[in-house]
Amino acid sequence: MDISTQTADAPPPIPPQPSAAEQKRDARGATRVGDRVFLGLSRGSGILLLVVMAAIAVFLTYRAALAINRDHGNFLTTFEWNTNLIPPSFGIAVLAFGTIVSSIIAMAIAVPIAVAIALFITHYAPRRLAGPVAFVIDLLAAVPSIVYGLWGALILVPHMTGLFGWLNDYFGWTGIFSWDGGAPRSMLTVAILLAIMILPIITNVSREVFRQVPQMHEEAALALGATRWEVVRMAVLPFGRSGVISASMLGLGRALGETMAVATVLSPDFDIHASLLNPGGGTFAQNIASKFGEATSDGRDALIASGLVLFVITLLVNGAARIIIQRRAEYSGANA
Amino acid sequence: MSTAAASTLRGATLPKWSPYAIVGGAIVLGVAIGLVGGLDSKVQWGLIAGLLYVLGTYAIAARVEGRRQAKDRVATSLVWVAFVVAVVPLVSLIWVTVSRGVKVLDVYFLSHSMGVVADSQPGGGAYAAIIGSLEQVGLATLIGAPVGILTAVYLVEYGRGRLAKAVTFFVDVMTGIPSIVAGLFILSLMLIFDMEPFGFAGSLALAILMMPVVVRSTEEMLKLVPNELREASLALGVPKWRTILKVVLPTSIGGITTGVMLAIARIAGETAPVLLLVFGNPFINNNPFEGAQSSLPLFIYQQYANSAGANAAYDRAWAASLTLIAFVMILNLVARGIARWKAPKTGR
């Protein structure tokens, strides 16, 4: 089969070279073998990637199916995760809620700030400051998430009590911001930590997009008598919008799948709470990390099932980002 | 002198020092409110000062300069406030890691393992974790880097048609896989074969995370190699595979190395798959193919999570964090250095 596909879409055969008699002497057979081996290797790597992707989908689905068959609760709606009971009972409702809520709040905090910092670097900062700031934020994107997690648990959490007290005093009546005064290891803290984590990524991508705004569009706005902010609004933001959206999606993907930063900060339970300030709830990745140690092999299957759901969600988010990027490519192509 | 004309060009402008004055006023007021109101968190003081700065700027500019200028100044002040708000936690992160990390970070820490030292006791170190990290990341690189580079070569040099399109698409999809899902995938294989955790299992998951990153960066680099170079070589009768090996890859080797190093830096910090697959081990285990190992990120997590608040364990966690960040940063800096050093050659 390997050989047949090779001949099917091999690169166009080398055209007959009547004058290349000397080259033919140069071990023509070996050349062919070399080309074939090299093509085989590189194409094989590509195919290996596809096989790995397929295997991820197949094996996760297989183990997940085993787990869901054993589940005596409803996999989608049960509010508990008791995989070691006989019969086991578990569901992902709480995890899906926690994952989505924490990621969305993180986005709501991080995206405006990231866009502002990207603008700061490209359009506002004095040039001597812009370079180093961009460099440092670049490096911060490489800080491992476990370090963010450690910092979040030991430094950020104690600093949240003041803010939580204030939110509870003035907005506690909404229910969302009510607080019993426990340790602030809650969804809001998680969301803030996630926001801090994804900020460098979103900033870096947005910065690149803003930097690519053609000078001539900005000059057009300036020549009409626009202030700096009006230039940004007329020329920079519209041009960079799809880029910022795809940067945000990238950040969202990170936030959805983040494990360690959530696992270190959150004090989880298996319920959906109205309050973002009281501890409780959980996310897919955090639940996998914290339940894994005590899970039997059946329990691990259940965790795999929840991981499959996370996988599908991130695929959807990344797919959306891809479509947006593609539109942007078409749009800028038409504009060239 | 026509006075009518003069009024259209001349706007009442705030003096140059006014933004600094407003910042100063806002900080003083913020501190005052914080003190009087008895707010214990300095974070709140800062937020109040930031808010006062933005509002003050708008109010003053709107009175003196008009609404459009006021909006412009508010945008500027918001951008600055956003910058400061973001810089505070990020600087704090670096500062805390360094200042707490240096406490127990010494040769002893780097050359000894936890062994039988209880998590709540001082002493011990991250040697086993460092060995584990090096072996796992090394093996992952041995798998991930060649596959990634070859795939990129396929996409750029050979890739046309449906297979190449599919590979491109799934490389993008793979980039978005959460690390814990990659870990779960290897875990599902291990469950089928009923295997115990071992270092190489972690390497496989890390390799999966590494491949798409390497493919992307290598692709970019290969695309930068001018077509004339390939054609020149092919026109000399050099076969395609030798052209790629002798002309294309050497031309872009700097960029490819940078990409691989950045990918290594990324997987070196991954915790979740290692937690599932390698499990952690306080003792030195030099064999990645048998038995549980540790790794630096996992060491940090376990020192934090299993220590029940013991300061000695937190100190070790910070020291390991500093070690890990130093490793990642050095990789980053060297990679950037290579990219910069190589850049003028491709530019010419």
Added chain:
Amino acid sequence: MSKRIDVSGLTAYYGSHKAIEDISMNVEPRTVTAFIGPSGCGKSTFLRTLNRMHEVTPGGRVEGKVLLDDENLYGANIDPVAVRREVGMVFQRPNPFPTMSIFDNVAAGLRLNGNFKKSELGDIVEKSLKGANLWNEVKDRLNKPGSGLSGGQQQRLCIARAIAVEPKVLLMDEPCSALDPISTLAIEDLIGELKERFTIVIVTHNMQQAARVSDRTAFFNLAAVGQPGKLIEIDDTERIFSNPSVQATEDYISGRFG
């Protein structure tokens, strides 16, 4: 409502590099003045100092005076944003905002400067597009993106956008260099009409164009690469092209260098 420009002793820098040195000239209202000269002689830089666009370039700064009807653009308390509203500009490459429709492109400058009613805005947009000889070509697709037009149409759209805010002076930086001959002709005709209402300054590489459209012509030159550009002479176009007073001008016009 056009205004006169009096420049005296103007020197412009890029960082420490002196781009143009000690330029003085007058531009009368309702005339077309063309700037010609070899590449790098600073004519575009000089043009950009006339509406304070030069200082937008990092490191760009200016010494000297530019009087717009007796008011110094570089005086104290002058708002550069207000200057650019009075002195409009058309660029070398057509640059309509790619994300905006044709209508929004023309209205962009107006929307910055106050609250117009919808109908008012529509009237001004129509008037401006007619003024730029573009109305008949685009009146049925005002809501289509401006980037869908041809190069020549895009440039006229940019002219419409510039004149919509009723500037006193219109600066044009090689407005035809990216266009085909027919579009160029259309723009040149348009310049002839626009000078009834605006003071026009145009930079061009094309000497026939300068001869065709301008009333007065200024010749810029530089002693050597790296030296600042200088104004050699400015005179009635006819005189410059028939009997210039400086030898270098004649050499340049007759094609002996540049």
